[in-house]
Amino acid sequence: MILKRPQMERALDKPDPAVRMFLLYGPDESGSRELAARLGKAMAGAERIDLSGAGLKADPARLSDEAMAMSLFGDKRYIRVEPAGDDMIEAAEALMEAPGAGNPVIVVAGALRKDAKLVKLATARLDVMACISYLPEGAEADRIALGMGQARGVRMSPDIAQRMAAASGGDRALLAQEIDKFALFLDAAPDRPVELDAVGFASLSADAEEGDVGALVNATFDGNLAALDAALTRIDAAGEAIPVLRALVRRVLLLSAIRAEVAGGANVTQAMAGAGKAVFFKERGIVERQVTRWSPPALARALERLAGAERDAKSSRSAGGAGLGEELFAIGRQARRRG
16 A cells, blocks of 8 residues: 555554554655654664665575564574665565565665555555655645754754755755764754854855756756766766765656656656656756657666776776866767767
């Protein structure tokens, strides 16, 4: 069954033994992971078994085996599958057919399509609970920023919360990192809250930095090489390679999902509407322009390049900012050829 977020929060806080699998998916992967953490908290002290969708594709029986297995010491246990997608559908179907599954399974997937096999499975069964996480925007994003600040002892005005939420682009993980930074700066904690005023915010804000990353992403996929070169000079491409690459990957996945809807018969306007909150409201026009520019094969090649660049950035062979720049210019040149 498909649940709304508040319903899923309650279900994870007090997991029902009759529920065999929780499916968390959608464009807001940080939001899905936040939900998954609630199950871990509810099962404090339980043994956690980590699996991946790719691993379960190779061994579909393992999921049901782990769900039915007893801990060596008789303790509670649960299984977390991440990353995941329709590659694990055979494993999920085997789990449903198992005679018993006492250990809950929680699956953290990305932006699955409405017709994804895992989504269809969840829709058809009462012992599978699913929830889609959308990127927060507008007043909802502002409330999340205020709530995160309160939990860390950082009091802020609605105006500062709004600016902080906008700078994060709807990414809860980035927003949490930003607020953690202010909590450290202010020496704030829940038992000793400190006011974050406009001066303190301006002194340490990532507003400009996030704007530069957004400009870099748009310049890359627009094929605007001059703007790309300017954006690269404004950020620490070597020191911030991983956050930059992940912002680029999120854009590729978004464009790919919308292009898939177009390939299925929808026009661009319909596909954009179907994407809903996955598209940050301030960037709808930009994203629509990029959808028309990029073909699915070109997006697949761009994703391969970005995955390779992230591997290099994490290795000792990394060329730092220069290597990242080369990859982004290659993707930008592909955009100029209109995918």
